[in-house]
Amino acid sequence: MLYLLLPLLAALFPGGDSEVDPFDVQMATGCELHSGKNFIGYVQLAIQGTDFLSLQNETWLPSPKGGKKAQHFCRLLNLNQAFTHVVQRLLSNTCPRFTLGVLDAGKAHLQRQVKPNAWLSSGPSPGPGRLLLVCHVSGFYPKPLWVMWMRGEQEQLGTQQGDFLPNADGTWYLRATLDVATGEAAGLACRVKHSSLGGQDLILYWGASQHPTSFYIIQITSFANSTWTRHRGSGWLDDLQIHGWNSDTGTAIFLKPWSKGNFSDAEISDLVELFRVYDFSFTREMQAHVSEFQLEYPFEIQGIAGCELHSGGAILSFLRGALGGRDFVSFRNSSCVPAPEGGSRAQLVCTLLRPYGDIFQIVEKLLYETCPRYLLGVLEAGKADLQRQVKPKAWLSSGSSPGPGRLLLVCHVSGFYPQPVWVMWMRGEQEQQGTQRGDFLPNADGTWYLRATLDVAAGEAAGLACRVKHSSLGGQDLVLYWGEKGLGPRWEIGGDGAQE
Ligand SMILES: *[C@@H]1O[C@H](CO)[C@@H](O)[C@H](O)[C@H]1NC(C)=O
Ligand SMILES: *[C@@H]1O[C@H](CO)[C@@H](O)[C@H](O)[C@H]1NC(C)=O
Ligand SMILES: *[C@@H]1O[C@H](CO)[C@@H](O)[C@H](O)[C@H]1NC(C)=O
Ligand SMILES: *[C@@H]1O[C@H](CO)[C@@H](O)[C@H](O)[C@H]1NC(C)=O
Secondary structure, X not given: OHHHHHHHHHHHOOOOOHHHOOOOEEEEXXXXXXXOOEEEEEEEEEEOOEEEEEEEOOEEEEXXXXXXXXXXXXHHHHHOHHHHHHHHHHHHHHHHHHHHHHHOOOOOOOOXXXXXXXXXXXXXXXXXXEEEEEEEEEEEEOOOOEEEEEEXXXXXXXXXXXXXXXXXXXXXXXXXXXXXXHHHOOOEEEEEEOHHHOOOOEEXXXXXXXXXXXXXXXXXXXXXXXXXXXXXXXXEEOOEEEEEEEOOOOEEEEOOOOOOOOOOHHHHHHHHHHHHHHHHHHHHHHHHOOOOOOOOOOEEEEEEEEEEEOOOOOEEEEEEEEEOOEEEEEEEOOEEEEOHHHHHHHHHHHHHHOOOHHHHHHHHHHHHHHHHHHHHHHHHHOHHHHOOOEOOEEEEEEOOXXXXXXXXXEEEEEEEEOXXXXXXXXXXXXXXXXXXXXXXXXXOOOOEXXXXXXXXXXXXXXXXXXXEEOHHHOOOOEEEEOOOOOOOOOOOOOOHHHHO
C-alpha cells in the first residue's frame, strides 16, 4: 500500500527541499482481530521516525508532530475519496481474509494466538564470578505463559520471573532471570510454553547463536469464479521472505543472492518446473472438481509446506492446507489427514485423493528429502546475512503532549538486526512499567525500527533514561538520558560508534 502513497509523498516533498532530502518513510499497516470477531484496520505513517498521519474511520488524520505538511497531505488524501475507499477496502476486507487465512492458519475464528519472540542477554552482574542470565519473551498473546531456565529436563528453581508488561499492540512481555556462577552457564537453556506454540516449546540455549531454523513455502490460490483464479507463492526462512513466484510466467524470484542455497542450477530448474506444473494443474484440477469437492465460488485455498530444524539436529517436515482460512487437511505419514474443522468435506477430499499414490510419493520426497537438504544448505549459504548482527542507533524526542503538565518521552531505536530487542524507560535500575512499545517497522535495508514511549509528569522526566538491550551489543546496554535540566530532549546517537 506504501506504493500507492509514495508518488503522492514524492510530490509533496520535492527533491530540492534540503530539509527532508533524503527522507525515510515508515509505514505500519494491517488489521488486528479484536474480541475474536471484528477486524480493525489501521494505517500509520511516520516520516523520519516521527508520526505523520493515520487513517481512522475512512478519514486521514494528521499527527500533531506532522505539522503543516501532514495537514496538507491529509487534506489532499481526504479529497480523494476513491483512493481512501480502496485503502479502506483493503484493510476491512482483503486484509482480514488474508490474516485469517495465512497468519492464524485457521485458528483466528476461535481466538487470537500470537507466538512469542524470545532472546537471551546477560543482566547486571550479581557479584564477582557470577552471571545474571536473562531470558526475554515478548509479543505473545494471550497472557498465560510458562518460562523456565532449564538444564536438560531439570527446572532451575532459582529462576525468577518478572512482571507481565504490556506491549502497545496488546501483546505481552515477560522475562525470567537466573543468577549462576560464571562457569555454570554453559548448557543452560530457557524454555517457553505458550498456547500459540501448539505444544512445540521454544528453547533457547545460552551461548548458542540465535538464527532461523525453518524453511517453508506458502501458497494462496483464490478462485473468484469458474474462469478467474489467482495463485501466489512465496518461500520463507522463519519470517524472512527469500523467494517469490511469478504465476504468469511460472518462474521463481530469488530475493537473496543465496536463495538457491547449495543446490545446482539444474536441480533448481527441475524444482521450478515441478512448481510450474503444480501451479497449473492444481488450479485446473480444483476447477474441474468444484462440485465434487462441494465447493462454492468464491473460495480461497492456502497451503504451507516445509521443514524445521530442532535442537539436537532432528528435522521435522510439515504440510497443511486450509480452506477459507480454516484448517482443512494435512499430510502425515504418507497420507492425507482431514482436519476436524474441515468436517465431512475434508474427509471426502482425502478419500478422493487416496488413489493418487504417485503424487504422494513426490510430495514425500520433497518434504523429507529435498527440504531438509535445502534447509541445511541455505542456512549455510546465507549464514553471513542471517547471523549478521547490526547494532541499533537510538535517540530521544518528545511526542505530542498527553495532557496539560505531562510529557511523552519517545525513545527511537533503529537500524538493528536481528529483530529481538528490549527497550525500556528506566529510573536508575527501576523499570518504568508505563513504558509502551510500538510496532516493529522495517527499514529498507532489512533492519528494524522500534520506539518506546513513556507518559510522565513534566517535572519527573529528569533522571529518566532509555535502556536498550540487543544481541549485537554484547551485554553493553545502550543508555540514553533525558536532558538533565529537564529542558527537553538531548539527542544522542549510539550503537555503531565502534564501526566508525
Ligand atoms: C469510528 O467509528 C466507530 C463506529 O462507527 C466508533 O465507535 C469510533 O468511535 C470511531 N472512531 C473514531 C476515532 O472516530
Ligand atoms: C470472474 O471474476 C472476475 C474477478 O472478480 C471478474 O472480473 C469476472 O468478470 C468474473 N467472470 C465471470 C464470468 O463471472
Ligand atoms: C505410518 O504408516 C506405516 C505404513 O503405512 C504404518 O505401519 C505406521 O503405523 C504408520 N504410523 C503412524 C504413526 O500412523
Ligand atoms: C547441501 O548441503 C547439505 C547440508 O550440508 C548436504 O546434505 C547436501 O548434500 C548439499 N548439496 C546438495 C546438492 O544438496
